[in-house]
Amino acid sequence: QSALTQPPSVSGSPGQSVTISCTGTSSDVGSYNRVSWYQQPPGTAPKLLIYAVNNRPSGVPDRFSGSKSGSTASLTISGLQTEDEADYYCSSYTTTTTWVFGGGTKLTVL
């Protein structure tokens, strides 16, 4: 199972919006609405931001939103804040009943 494709890095200024893409195939993202997004600041464990494409766990600000079209999922962060600077990963369930992560995207808040 190949990793999902994410851009290595994105950047934005405080207050702006950024979108991180996560491209898979018909064997994973395209087949299930079981895409999650995680935030990982340096030196910490990942934190769940979005599950089932566009659902936020309690405590996650509504500045974070998810969507999916075909085999590509997206995470949008609006109203960027300096504390949003972190690595972001997507994951998806697959047709082989396993899970796969994206390669990760480093968000820099300028």
Add this chain to the structure above:
Amino acid sequence: QVQLVQSGAEATKPGASVKVSCTASGYTFTRHGISWVRQAPGQGLEWMGWVSPDNGKTNYAQKFKGRVTMTTDTSTATAYMELRSLTSDDSAFYYCARHSGIFFGDNWGQGTLVTVSS
């Protein structure tokens, strides 16, 4: 509150095995699966497999089949991940993460650093 507490850092040699534990509290252990995820230094997340504490069922990523065993002990609410025939490429942080329905990772362990070096 839900907590997953992992065992401490391990230093081991090539060819050896390592067994990492993940002790759960704050919820009914048998109602949630546990996935294991690893992250080599400076690299991304890699899903290794999943174990059901309810019935012991497992599902491993193809890459690790034959080399990994995931088990649980319901009496102590602890999940285990054993990786064998270690090489330097297995040096990484290993995390356990709880499943909730159709997703996982609503709670994570703090990570266990495994270093493989001769």
